Amino acid sequence: MKNVLCAVTGAVALLISAPSLAETALTIATVNNSDMIRMQGLTSEFTAKNPDISVKWVTLEENVLRQRVTTDIATKGGQFDILTIGTYEVPIWAKKGWLVPLDKLGADYDVNDLLPKIRDAVSVDGKLYAAPFYGESSMVMYRTDLFEKAGLKMPESPTWDFVVDAAKKLNDKAGGVYGICLRGKAGWGENMAFLTAMSNSFGARWFDEKWEPQFNSPEWKKTLTTYVDLMKQAGPPGASSNGFNENLALFSAGKCAMWIDATVAASMVTNPKDSKVADKVGFALAPNTGLGKNANWLWAWSLAVPAGSKKVDAAEKFIAWATSKEYAKLVASKEGWAAAPPGTRTSLYQNPDYLKTAPFAKMTLASIDAADPNHPTVKPVPYVGVQYAAIPEFQGLGTAVGQQFSAALSGSTTVDAALAAAQSATEREMKRAGYIK
Amino acid sequence: MARMVTTQRKVISTVAAWLVGFLIFFPILWMVLASFKTELEAFAIPPSFLFFHWTTENYVTVQERSDYFHHALNSIIIAGGSTLIAMLIAIPAAWSMAFSPTKRTKDILLWMLSTKMMPPVGVMVPIYLIYRNFGLLDTRTGLVLILCLGNLPIVVWMLFTYFKEIPKDILEAARMDGATIGRELVYVLTPMAVPGLASTMLLNLILAWNEAFWTLNLSTLEAAPLTVFIASYSSPEGLFWAKLSAASTLAIAPILVLGWFSQRQLVRGLTFGAVK
Numbered sequence: 094m095k096n097v098l099c100a101v102t103g104a105v106a107l108l109i110s111a112p113s114l115a116e117t118a119l120t121i122a123t124v125n126n127s128d129m130i131r132m133q134g135l136t137s138e139f140t141a142k143n144p145d146i147s148v149k150w151v152t153l154e155e156n157v158l159r160q161r162v163t164t165d166i167a168t169k170g171g172q173f174d175i176l177t178i179g180t181y182e183v184p185i186w187a188k189k190g191w192l193v194p195l196d197k198l199g200a201d202y203d204v205n206d207l208l209p210k211i212r213d214a215v216s217v218d219g220k221l222y223a224a225p226f227y228g229e230s231s232m233v234m235y236r237t238d239l240f241e242k243a244g245l246k247m248p249e250s251p252t253w254d255f256v257v258d259a260a261k262k263l264n265d266k267a268g269g270v271y272g273i274c275l276r277g278k279a280g281w282g283e284n285m286a287f288l289t290a291m292s293n294s295f296g297a298r299w300f301d302e303k304w305e306p307q308f309n310s311p312e313w314k315k316t317l318t319t320y321v322d323l324m325k326q327a328g329p330p331g332a333s334s335n336g337f338n339e340n341l342a343l344f345s346a347g348k349c350a351m352w353i354d355a356t357v358a359a360s361m362v363t364n365p366k367d368s369k370v371a372d373k374v375g376f377a378l379a380p381n382t383g384l385g386k387n388a389n390w391l392w393a394w395s396l397a398v399p400a401g402s403k404k405v406d407a408a409e410k411f412i413a414w415a416t417s418k419e420y421a422k423l424v425a426s427k428e429g430w431a432a433a434p435p436g437t438r439t440s441l442y443q444n445p446d447y448l449k450t451a452p453f454a455k456m457t458l459a460s461i462d463a464a465d466p467n468h469p470t471v472k473p474v475p476y477v478g479v480q481y482a483a484i485p486e487f488q489g490l491g492t493a494v495g496q497q498f499s500a501a502l503s504g505s506t507t508v509d510a511a512l513a514a515a516q517s518a519t520e521r522e523m524k525r526a527g528y529i530k
Numbered sequence: 531m532a533r534m535v536t537t538q539r540k541v542i543s544t545v546a547a548w549l550v551g552f553l554i555f556f557p558i559l560w561m562v563l564a565s566f567k568t569e570l571e572a573f574a575i576p577p578s579f580l581f582f583h584w585t586t587e588n589y590v591t592v593q594e595r596s597d598y599f600h601h602a603l604n605s606i607i608i609a610g611g612s613t614l615i616a617m618l619i620a621i622p623a624a625w626s627m628a629f630s631p632t633k634r635t636k637d638i639l640l641w642m643l644s645t646k647m648m649p650p651v652g653v654m655v656p657i658y659l660i661y662r663n664f665g666l667l668d669t670r671t672g673l674v675l676i677l678c679l680g681n682l683p684i685v686v687w688m689l690f691t692y693f694k695e696i697p698k699d700i701l702e703a704a705r706m707d708g709a710t711i712g713r714e715l716v717y718v719l720t721p722m723a724v725p726g727l728a729s730t731m732l733l734n735l736i737l738a739w740n741e742a743f744w745t746l747n748l749s750t751l752e753a754a755p756l757t758v759f760i761a762s763y764s765s766p767e768g769l770f771w772a773k774l775s776a777a778s779t780l781a782i783a784p785i786l787v788l789g790w791f792s793q794r795q796l797v798r799g800l801t802f803g804a805v806k
Contacts, residue, residue: 120750133595151750151758152596152762164658165658168655172750
């Protein structure tokens with residue numbers, strides 16, 4: 094009996110003391126994307142090398158995560174040690190002093206290997222405030238077989254005129270193939286990401302240098318008219334509820350001749366496990382109108398440390414590991430080079446093994462290089478960000494405007510009415526926020 | 531002849547009832563089916579109904595990636611705990627308002643209900659700060675507390691309407707026989723109000739189980755219930771429909787089973803008083 098008691102007491106004591114042996118526990122908030130899930134799976138490789146650090150994951154849907162993390166950082170709740178945030182948040186949060194500048198990533202981190210455009214997007218005043226985990230732009234994905242059959246040849250950098258013509262020619266509703274699939278679902282990160290990038294190529298801008306909204310400009314009218322007409326003539330039915338996932342499903346099932354969306358989609362549509370058209374996909378830069386800007390965006394999911402964290406050293410250690418060249422090699426050794434997180438490091442695009450397994454690599458890099466968050470538009474603007482304006486008000490504004498444009502696409506309002514409503518909503522909000530009088 | 535019409539009518543109403551039932555149940559059925567498909571089949575156009583390659587791979591992945599039982603246990607504790615506490619507070623409150631109303635009873639009831647009209651996001655930051663200062667963030671206690679407070683007005687209202695249906699004379703008779711307030715509550719009122727109590731409890735349990743604003747915002751890991759579990763499988767970039775369906779099926783399973791066993795009580799409670 095006494096022995097049993099001893100054993101139980103011993104076991105309890107062990108259980109109680111076990112967590113205190115394991116040191117620093119990092120809580121990491123992240124999104125449910127395949128690259129992040131892969132990183133979670135490889136956590137043990139990190140903890141094996143750093144036995145004094147343990148890692149816990151909180152995975153959430155993007156919008157839930159944004160709300161959750163914003164509340165916590167604004168109130169200094171201290172629930173997370175590492176945050177996954179996008180290029181939209183980094184400049185805003187860094188200026189508010191919510192993020193720790195990452196200056197202890199280690200000597201072998203090779204910060205100069207980061208793609209310059211991506212590095213710019215996560216830096217403020219030359220200081221890195223987040224480390225990019227994977228980066229993306231947008232590009233045209235098209236069906237090489239359908240183009241060949243129709244006798245069309247996709248240029249490397251197509252114009253909108255070409256894309257519109259090709260979409261109309263390839264549209265075969267009877268055969269169940271639509272000329273083009275584009276985002277239509279309302280949201281600042283949904284249809285507005287695409288439409289804002291598209292408007293840049295038409296010479297439009299959200300605000301002029303004095304923060305006056307510009308939806309009454311002829312450039313915006315041309316953008317929206319082109320988009321709505323194109324989708325009416327050659328788009329899938331019910332496009333106003335299509336986002337990335339819906340279009341991915343359509344394209345993978347062989348229902349779209351062209352699709353303009355995130356470059357990360359390339360690895361999904363060329364993966365025979367998930368796509369019926371894996372070997373028939375070509376890539377081209379997002380279209381332009383000859384004004385010097387293409388309709389492509391720039392985004393990077395990045396890891397950052399909230400200000401006030403007591404575990405900065407351990408957090409930076411993890412970030413340095415997860416965004417390093419070695420991490421890419423680790424992924425490659427487990428799942429092949431095609432699975433390496435794309436769009437962050439120059440060395441990846443110089444790696445012959447990667448270039449061999451990823452037919453989309455060149456175009457992804459070219460697309461990222463073609464985006465410039467500091468000079469996103471033809472005419473000058475007071476904001477940074479390609480498919481968004483990095484001001485706190487943009488989330489609300491983008492979604493309100495996105496609803497108008499989605500309504501114009503579904504036909505429940507006209508292009509002119511949608512633009513007028515977008516203009517007045519934006520003016521009102523910008524006055525309220527004190528940008529304009 | 532008359533009999534034939536009734537049979538016909540019976541057949542029609544039975545078919546109609548089954549049809550409506552099937553329509554309402556269809557989204558759940560579709561979710562369960564999708565959870566057994568591969569990701570590619572889950573979004574296939576045209577969709578396959580039954581003839582696809584059945585696989586349990588999604589369930590395996592979901593369990594591997596996140597600890598279902600940890601989340602389910604949290605959900606049970608949070609939903610159950612908040613319901614029990616809410617009932618303990620609401621029964622005496624509703625009893626006093628139903629059987630010894632004052633001039634202000636109606637106002638109090640309306641005031642309680644009015645707290646439900648404010649969108650929760652409006653008080654999110656103050657509540658978050660209070661929780662942070664009291665160390666309640668990511669604790670089951672914190673979630674039990676907030677869900678209990680959130681559902682109290684509904685519980686009081688429901689119980690109040692059930693109690694009102696009970697004739698005062700019976701309670702008076704008990705008092706004539708010398709019953710104390712406690713005995714009156716336990717031995718007279720409670721047995722008569724069982725259907726009402728049961729359906730209130732069930733409804734409260736379902737509301738607490740489904741609550742997805744506070745549970746998502748006030749929990750991180752330790753106290754995270756099934757709503758957080760589901761939110762980790764939804765994604766704007768990438769297809770996880772089959773896995774999301776598997777996670778959702780797992781999340782609704784406990785409450786579905788509970789609802790199945792208690793549906794008689796639930797229906798009796800909801801129509802309580804209406805048949806008189």
